[in-house]
Amino acid sequence: MGLLAPLFLLGVLAIALPVWLHRLQTQSSERKPFSSAMLLEKAEQQIHVRKKLKYLLLLAARIILLILIALAFAKPFMTVSPDAIVATDAGTRLVLIDTSASMDRAGAFSQVQEEAGRAIDGAPDGALIQVLSADRTLQVVGELSGDKSVSRAALGAMSASALRLDFGEAMSAVERLAASMPPPVNLHFVSDFQASGMPVRFADAVPAGIAGFTAHVVGTGEPFNWSVEFVRDTGEGLDVGLNGSGDRERIADVDLLVNDVVVESRGLSQTGPQVLHFDAPDLKEGENRVVLRINTDDDLAADNSWYQVIDNEPPATIPLLTLDTGGLPVTYLSAALESAGAYSVLPMVVGEFDPRVLGRYPWVVIDEIGFIDPELERSLTGFLENGGNLLAFAGDRAAALEVLPVSGHRQSATAVRPQAGEFLSVGQIDIRHPVLSQTEGWQSVNVSRNLPLDVQDGDEILIRLENNEAFLIERRVGQGRILLMPGSLDNRWNDLPVRPVFVSFIIEAARYLSGINEIPSNYTAGASLPLTLAGGASGQVVDPDGVTVLSLADTTREQQIKLNKPGFYEVYTPQGEMIVAANVDPLESDLRKVSQDVLDRWQDATGGQTLTGTETFFADEEQTVELWHWVLLLLALIVIAESILGNMYLTPRRTERA
Amino acid sequence: MPPLQTSHSNARDLLRPEVLAGLKNLDLVARSVVEGVMIGLHRSPRFGFSQEFAEYRSYNEGDDPRFIDWNVFARTEKTYIKRFLGDTNSHLMILLDASASMGFGGPPVNKLRYAQFLSASLAFLAARQHDAVGCIVFDEEVRDYRAPSTRSGKLQGVLHCIDSATASTGTRFDKPFDKFREQTTRRGLVAVISDFYCDIEDLLAGVRPLAWNGQDVVLFQVLDKQELDPDFKSNVLLEDIETGEAVEVAPQFMREAYPQRIRSHIDQLRKAAAGIGADHVLVNTSDSLDQALRNYLLFRERRQ
Structure with a gap:
């Protein structure tokens, strides 16, 4: 038994209230001195005892009531061991069904039902059967049972997903599951056995603990399939990678849709890998939904469309304040910022x-x-306090000042200076900080001079030199922040501007100071979209079918959204909206099967290890059963009991009033 | 006659407990009570016995020379003492219960205070009648004792004895009666002032020997209005002052059953007293004192 939210148990302290109130009640003025109890019969004392008992019961009911409320909020749960299953000599038959995207091919799943049904029916009497499905994850379908009709019924609800199946990962999961099953465990795998699903190491596809392995191959025959493998925005247009397999005589058309409008169509004359170039389409400002659609009647329809989000935001203008608009700092900063394509520097x-x-x-x-x-300091301070941000460098002019403007940092008198001709290196980096988490190569930066600053309260030192001086400081001013590097940008104090890390540093700093926490817009189906990266823990996601993914309660929590369907997902967060695209893994488009040799070898290699003996196993892992429903039920009963007791306690007084 | 009525009415007002409670001096209380009672008595010739001439007798050594009838001496040159009916030699012994239960009651006065008024008034009245007055204050033990005496200074001693009584502990009747029997052999009046929350047989065990010895016993049962007619609006936990025993009672019980029980207890006490020739007077602390004093005088008259 455990508690999901034990902190709510602090609510138990509330029982002090009824205890205190009842204590007051017992010490009430109703206790009166009387000349003699001689004429008061003992029967009256019994009434008192009964009343006292009722009174204590009322107090107990109230205390229990409060405890149960606290307990209900603490969400108690208990782990329940499932019913023990006694193994028989017939052991267990695992029927594993491939539900990856490739199984969505025409007619494949009816074959799956047939083959799986055959595998179930062929199980020896007394054998326990467990149906499993596998795509990106292994899932238990139905329950472990010796009743074949139960297992057959589990097949009815299965369908192909848009996800990829890696045989190595699936077998690893089967291996772990088989360890909890009554031996001997026989595996019947119903799949199209795509060659692309095999792991790099063959041994990874061979599960231990399996007594026998039977492959049920579906989707025989020469596959014919077109698929889009990539869409690349070159700036001058779109390069689209296509691949066609199978019948070379059959042709297809490719449509390019931008924001649901067909802007260009192309014909495909032959199968095989090829790259089509589309001229740059007219894109609206902001995010654009681009779809490459292959119009064909091939075997697998799921991969005939490719979804891509193309961002067409104009570069953001960043003012660069300087004394010399033609100086080296301007050159370095402009080059770095404009390399990202999203920023335009305005010296x-x-x-x-x-x-x-x-x-x-x-x-x-x-x-x-x-x-x-x-004057500028006042303006900049106001700008920062209202949520603006500042990236600042300190050079010779700053070195002549005792206190730096805007940031208010004082120069330190206790700095350790490098000897002439020597350089300091970066000693410590806060790689958790967004500005630095994506940057590499700071160790190659040489610092010949640095402005030593006294660290102040509220300063966050992101980079320290090996002499412990701050090399990059973040300071919050009002709602804004300053990123201050106490070194010049002219390649005289340090060589950062000519190091590769400078570009990534400036770009990440630009994203950070712009308030943009960018995430990729394009994913493979089955990938996770961390909603926090999309701008906040709360939000909502609408899947390609227009269905909201998160429940109302989940919208306030940090979420990892599984992008299990191909298409466009609309992501809404307090920080804004964005669109992300998910596509079927191109590996699922390759419908070629593993060779018969590999399949034979796979079957031979699996089953070398047979577990014997009759032992007790559990059909599943321990289950967690939440008990708050029962606590609420008990709470309701106690409320009724408390009402009755309270009513009984008040009865004499009511009689008196009457 | 309006003036007389007014005078009588004012005198009766003085006997009300709440008025007497304002008088700190017990002597003054007793004097006020007795004067008030006597004013009332003057209207009734039946009670004039104390002023009626009884006899002359020769003066003997030891007699108070103040009672010599000098008119007779002038005519006969013999000293005679003039005696009235009320001057027949008697003595009054007051047994005052100062147990804790007597501390119950009020305002304006609790039972003990009322009993003190009553005792003082009786003592004063008796002294006025030239009776010897003594006093025993008791609870579980005999707390104070003043032997009966007719000497003028003795009354102040008795009043002080009565006034200094404070309510405490429980009640035992055997000890004061034993004490009384040890100290007194003369016949006289014995006024027992208590609430009599005791077993009646235990009380009779003490009173019966006195009655058989010729003592005239009057039991003044002092009870508060809350004891005779309790008025509780809700359940109360009543705690016995003497024993500490707590009993929770419903107002319905206190309204219906309890008054029957207290009346039954009083009746039993009255019958038991009558059975041994003693008198029983129920005194309600909310009533004026004259009724109790009239009872005393009636009792004394019967004894004459």
Whole structure:
């Protein structure tokens, strides 16, 4: 027995209230001195005892009531061991059915039903049968039973998914499951046995603990299938990778749809891998739904469409405040930021900069914080306090100041300076920080000079040099933040601007300061979309069929959304909306089977280890049974009991009033 | 006659317990009570015995020279003592129960205080009648004792003895009666003032020998209005002052059954007293004191 939310047990402290109230009640003024109890019969005392008992019962009922409320909120549960199953000599037959995307081919699943039914019917008398399905995960379908009709009934609800099956992973899961089954365990695998499903190491497909392995192959014959393998945005157009297998005489058309409108169609004259180039379509600003659709009557329809989200946001303008718009810092920052394609640097001379336009930008860069005059400092401080962000570097001008403007950092007098001709390296990096988590190569940065700053309360040191000086500081100012690097950007104090890490650092810093926590827009079916990355723990996701994925309660929690269907998912979070696309794994499109040799070898290799003996096994792992329903039921009973007791306690007084 | 009625009415007012409660001096209380009673008595010739001439007798040594009739001496040159009916030698012994249960009652006065008024008034009245007055204050033990005496200073001692009684512990009647029997052999009046929450047989065991010895016993049963007619609106846990025993009672019981029981107890006490020739007077602390004093005087008259 355990509790899912034990902190709610603190609510038990509330029983102090009825105890206190009842204590007051017992010490009430109703206790009166009287000259003599001689004429008060003992029968009256019995009434008192009975009343006292009722009174204590009432108190007990109230205490139990509060305890049960606290317990109900604490969500008690107990783990229940399933019924023990005594193994027979016939052992267990596992009927494993491949439900991966490739099994969606025409007629394949009716064969699956047949083959699986045959595997069930062929089980020896007394054998326990367990039906399993496998795609990205292994799932137990129905219950372990010696009744074949029960197992057959489990087949009815099965269908192919859009996910990929890796035989190695499936066999590993079967191996773990078989260990809990009454031996000997025989595996009957019903699948199309795609060659692409085999693991890299053959041994990974051979499960231990399996006494026998029987392959039931479905989907025989030469497969004919077209599939889209990739769509790549080259900037000048779209390159689309296609692959066709099977009958070379059969042709297909390819349509390019942008936001549900067919913008271009192409004909395919022959099968085989090929790349089609489409001219850059007219995209609307923002996210665009691009679909490559193959119009054909091939065996597998699930992979005939490819869904892609193409972002057409214009580059964000980032003001770069500098004294020299043609200087090296401008060159380095512009090159780094514009390499991402999402940003456009606007160099502006500090003295000519109109602070009133600050509100137009999410963040600004200044290559020398020492240039900031008091008027600009006030504007920048207001900008930061209202949620703006600042990326700042400190150079010679800053070194001449005792206190840095805007950030308020003081220079430290106790800095350890490198000897002339020597360099300091980066000593410590906070790789958990979003700015640094995707960057590599800081160890190659050489620092010849750094502005030593006294760390202040609220400072977060993201990078420290080996002499422990801060090399990158984050400080919150109001609702905004400053990223301050106490080194110049002109390649004189350090060589960061010419190191590869500079580009990734600047791009990640730009994303961080822009408030963008980007995630990829395109996924393979079965992948997980962490909703937190999409902008927050709360949100909602609408799947390609227009169905909301999360329950109302789940929308407030951190979620990993499984993208199990191909198509576009709409993701809504408090931070905004986005579209992500999911596609069938191209490996599922390759319908070629493993060779008969491999299949034979697989069957031979599996079954070498046979478990014997009659033991007691459990049909499943321990189950967790939540008990709060029963607690609520008990609570209701106690409420009724409390009402009755309270009523009984009050009866004499009511009589008195009457 | 309106003036007389007014005077009588004012005198009766003085006997109300709440008025007497305002008087701190027990002597003053006793004096007020007795004067009030006597004013009432004057209207009834039946009670004038104490003023009626009884006899002359020769003066003997030891007699109070104040009672010599100097008119007779002037005519006969012999000293005679003039005696009235009320001056027949008697004595009054007051047994005052000062147990804890007597502390119950009020406001304005609890049972003990009322009993103190009554005792003081009796003592004063007796002294006025030239009776010797003594006093025993008791609870489980004999707490204080004043032997009966007619000497004028003795009354103050008796009043002090009565006034200093405080309610405490339980009640035992055997000890004060034993004490009384040990100290007194003369016949006289014995006023037992208590609430008599006791076994009647135990009480009779103490009173019966006195009655058989010729003592005239009057039992003043002092009860509070809450004991005679309790008025509780809800369930109460009643705690016996003496024993600490707690009994929770319903208002219905206190309204119906309990008054029957207390009346039954009083009746039993009255019958038992009558059985041994004693008198029983029920005194309600909410009533004025004159009734109790009238009972005393009636009793004394019968004895004469």
